[in-house]
Amino acid sequence: MRIPQILMLYGDILEKGLQEALSDPISADGSSHDAGPLYPTLRYHVGLCDERGRPVKALGKMLRPSLLLFTAQELGADMESALPAAIALELVHNFSLIHDDIQDHDELRRGRPTVWKLIGVAQAINAGDLMYSIATRKALLAGADAAGVIIDAATTMIEGQGLDLAFEDRWINVQSYIDMIDKKTGALVCCAFRAAGIIARTEQATIDLLTSLGMALGRAFQIRDDLLGIWGDGDLTGKLQGSDIRRKKKSFPVALITQETNEEGKALLESVYAQERISDDDVARVIALMGSLDVKERGEAVVEGHLKEAREHLERLPLSKKGKELMDELIVYLARREK
Amino acid sequence: MRIPQILMLYGDILEKGLQEALSDPISADGSSHDAGPLYPTLRYHVGLCDERGRPVKALGKMLRPSLLLFTAQELGADMESALPAAIALELVHNFSLIHDDIQDHDELRRGRPTVWKLIGVAQAINAGDLMYSIATRKALLAGADAAGVIIDAATTMIEGQGLDLAFEDRWINVQSYIDMIDKKTGALVCCAFRAAGIIARTEQATIDLLTSLGMALGRAFQIRDDLLGIWGDGDLTGKLQGSDIRRKKKSFPVALITQETNEEGKALLESVYAQERISDDDVARVIALMGSLDVKERGEAVVEGHLKEAREHLERLPLSKKGKELMDELIVYLARREK
Numbered sequence: 001m002r003i004p005q006i007l008m009l010y011g012d013i014l015e016k017g018l019q020e021a022l023s024d025p026i027s028a029d030g031s032s033h034d035a036g037p038l039y040p041t042l043r044y045h046v047g048l049c050d051e052r053g054r055p056v057k058a059l060g061k062m063l064r065p066s067l068l069l070f071t072a073q074e075l076g077a078d079m080e081s082a083l084p085a086a087i088a089l090e091l092v093h094n095f096s097l098i099h100d101d102i103q104d105h106d107e108l109r110r111g112r113p114t115v116w117k118l119i120g121v122a123q124a125i126n127a128g129d130l131m132y133s134i135a136t137r138k139a140l141l142a143g144a145d146a147a148g149v150i151i152d153a154a155t156t157m158i159e160g161q162g163l164d165l166a167f168e169d170r171w172i173n174v175q176s177y178i179d180m181i182d183k184k185t186g187a188l189v190c191c192a193f194r195a196a197g198i199i200a201r202t203e204q205a206t207i208d209l210l211t212s213l214g215m216a217l218g219r220a221f222q223i224r225d226d227l228l229g230i231w232g233d234g235d236l237t238g239k240l241q242g243s244d245i246r247r248k249k250k251s252f253p254v255a256l257i258t259q260e261t262n263e264e265g266k267a268l269l270e271s272v273y274a275q276e277r278i279s280d281d282d283v284a285r286v287i288a289l290m291g292s293l294d295v296k297e298r299g300e301a302v303v304e305g306h307l308k309e310a311r312e313h314l315e316r317l318p319l320s321k322k323g324k325e326l327m328d329e330l331i332v333y334l335a336r337r338e339k
Numbered sequence: 340m341r342i343p344q345i346l347m348l349y350g351d352i353l354e355k356g357l358q359e360a361l362s363d364p365i366s367a368d369g370s371s372h373d374a375g376p377l378y379p380t381l382r383y384h385v386g387l388c389d390e391r392g393r394p395v396k397a398l399g400k401m402l403r404p405s406l407l408l409f410t411a412q413e414l415g416a417d418m419e420s421a422l423p424a425a426i427a428l429e430l431v432h433n434f435s436l437i438h439d440d441i442q443d444h445d446e447l448r449r450g451r452p453t454v455w456k457l458i459g460v461a462q463a464i465n466a467g468d469l470m471y472s473i474a475t476r477k478a479l480l481a482g483a484d485a486a487g488v489i490i491d492a493a494t495t496m497i498e499g500q501g502l503d504l505a506f507e508d509r510w511i512n513v514q515s516y517i518d519m520i521d522k523k524t525g526a527l528v529c530c531a532f533r534a535a536g537i538i539a540r541t542e543q544a545t546i547d548l549l550t551s552l553g554m555a556l557g558r559a560f561q562i563r564d565d566l567l568g569i570w571g572d573g574d575l576t577g578k579l580q581g582s583d584i585r586r587k588k589k590s591f592p593v594a595l596i597t598q599e600t601n602e603e604g605k606a607l608l609e610s611v612y613a614q615e616r617i618s619d620d621d622v623a624r625v626i627a628l629m630g631s632l633d634v635k636e637r638g639e640a641v642v643e644g645h646l647k648e649a650r651e652h653l654e655r656l657p658l659s660k661k662g663k664e665l666m667d668e669l670i671v672y673l674a675r676r677e678k
Contacts (some may be wrong), residue, residue: 025498036501099468103461122442125464126501129438132468133494136475140487147486148479155472159364162375162465 001337004330006070007061010086013069013079014062017087018046021134037119041127042134045115046094060110065090067192067330071210074323075200085142085150085195091135092154093188096161098128103165104247146195153191160184167250171269177255182215185222190214206318213313220306220335226251227299230287233338242283248273252302253295265289307335340676343669345409346400349425352408352418353401356426357385360473376458380466381473384454385433399449404429406531406669410549413662414539423480424489424534430474431493432527435500437467442504443586485534492530499523506589510608516594521554524561529553545657552652559645559674565590566638569626572677581622587612591641592634596625604628646674 022042024035043049047058065086072082100106101114102124108114116124132154139147160183167180193210229244230253244251250258257265268289272282290296310331314324361381363374382388386397404425411421439445440453441463447453455463471493478486499522506519532549541549568583569592583590589597596604607628611621629635649670653663 035498037505038498038501095468099464103464121460123501123504125438125442125467126497126504128464128468129434129471130494130497130501132471133490133497137487137490137494140479140483140490144479144483148476151472151476151479155469155476158465158469158472159374159377162377162462162469165462165465166376 001333003061004326004333006066006326006330007063010062010066010069011059013083014065014086014090015048015059017083018059018090019043019048021087021091021138022046022048037123038127038130041115041119041123042094042131044118045098045127045131046090047110047112051113051118058110058112062090063334064093064188064192067189068196070323070327071193071196071319072199074319074327075196075202075206077196077200081142082196082199084138085146085199088135088139088142088147088150089153089188089192089195091131091138092150092157095128095131095135096157098124098131100161102128103161142195142199146198149191149195149198153187153194156183156187157185160187164250168248171258171266172250172255173259174252174255177250177252178219181219181222181252185225186215186218189218189221202318209313209317213310213317216306216310216313217331217334220303220310220331223252223299223303223306224335224337226253227296227303228337228339230290231296242287245272245283245286246278248278252299253290256295256298257290257293260293261289265293303335307331310335340672342400343665343672345405345665345669346402349401349405349408350398352422353404353425353429354387354398356422357398357429358382358387360426360430360477361385361387376462377466377469380454380458380462381433381470383457384437384466384470385429386449386451390452390457397449397451401429402673403432403527403531406528407535409662409666410532410535410658411538413658413666414535414541414545416535416539420481421535421538423477424485424538427474427478427481427486427489428492428527428531428534430470430477431489431496434467434470434474435496437463437470439500441467442500481534481538485537488530488534488537492526492533495522495526496524499526503589507587510597511589511594512598513591513594516589516591517558520558520561520591525554525557528557528560541657548652548656552649552656555645555649555652556670556673559642559649559670562591562638562642562645563674563676565592566635566642567676567678569629570635581626584611584622584625585617587617591638592629595634595637596629596632599632600628642674646670649674 022039024039040049040053044051047056047060050056068086068089069079069082073079097109098115101109102116102121106114107117115127119127135154136151139150142150160180163180164184190211191214193214194207197207197210226244229249229251230242232241234241254269258269261269268285272278272286275282311328314327314331317324319327361378363378379388379392383390386395386399389395407425407428408418408421412418436448437454440448441455441460445453446456454466458466475490478489481489499519502519503523529550530553532553533546536546536549565583568588568590569581571580573580593608597608600608607624611617611625614621650667653666653670656663658666
């Protein structure tokens, strides 16, 4: 699938915004001062430079800020007033990635060493904290209402991250899983649309529609991600088949079989996830169990349901005809992508 | 020394404010929802309840919010408008403690298990993140200007924490040390005064004075803390003599001898700090080296210098006579306390 146009519109302006937000601070008296080792690390993490500070182009897809900027412009806001919120949102997302990588012991992100691998866990905690602090300061520039929406979304995202971690110690059903991803993933996606509506000073009914669109898209996006985490084509995703099983994730497919399998299936799951390291054979066994319950097909049906819902909300939004086409291209991509 | 009156004025109102800020969130539809395991942990951390959620009175001294509330009231603000900033500031401070304890591997804080000891490092990272996110949301209620000052101070504090950690790998002189504590400790103390001035809509000259008072007091407070970390009376501080040496802290006394000792002294310091665990004998050797350079007395003189400076700024502030007396009692206490 081709990269949707919306994800290619704002690369330069977002790169410039990130560079500005993450540059070493200047003292009040104009002199540069020792702000410590964290700022270069933040620039490395978002992909503005390599480990030694040399400029590279390794930025992520910047989904959330692109959604925000595009929606805000479509609703009549100018770029300048929407940019601080977009940058804030991308920084919130990246702060969560830095801390996630510590929590999950992930050593690579998009093919590069994670922050904690580079500078140690203790300093990586500070790096994430700093990224979030810069994000909230940037959010303030978007006005109090937009800042409130962004910080509320970040709070919800952190609650979701807390739930996700808590799930490591218990088996969950589909409803608990959905509640968790609505917070962990949905909140920020939703926030991109809501903040856009607020910055464009659109009416409440539109903001409600934007919220519903964001929630539906967040679910489609995350469940699609979960399906790719098990059945994704390794050549495209860069991950092994069943990689989320290997990492003992309680993702959508696992929640579904937990809820629906018989005693035998439960015993299999529990014995596999109880192991320190999961063998290829055990991964295959869990995937076979999922196959017997049509988990992949049912997951795809759930994604399609949320996609349909998102498209219905989109149809009702006061966007231009071209705007709706481009947004439709993006949400279909997010729900059906192969990587 | 008696606890200063300012630290006893706001206990009830701050406790209520913390309880409200850290209560489990309510859904938009009014139902309670699963916000995960983090909120009870935050209430535990600030001392509102014990590990099992049972109410206790174990709050800290709440220096920063007390400074803010007292100063704001003295400058003519009402309590209601100053309270959100005070709570935000206390939450920022507590977020930093949760993450500090992870970074320092500290197992106890004020005699109670630290958050990471209770819920593990991964979830403790989330707990700190959530505390900070709630803090910034609360700061917004104080108005955009006060929120900006609070978030800027938090950013600076995190930079300082980054420097402090970086100092673990190198020897520092007194100037580097001062730059670090101005950020790590000074920024929040300063912010208490500055935010008070902003909330009270006082003139810029007064805010500048408040800033200078805060910086001087921050230094006096932190260097006094460092002296207690080595020569403090264990019966009062709950710590062993030389405990900061045992923890290999690069505190003021260490920065001073690093800067001034001869080759022999340097070799001693380096060999002691290179050890995995530092013996009582080695602690005594470092303290003797400090003794030979009059580090304790010189540290006390530096504290007294900053105290004098703080008192001069205080004298020029437009506070009531009684207000100045009470503030003077507090700053003298912070500079000369024995625990």
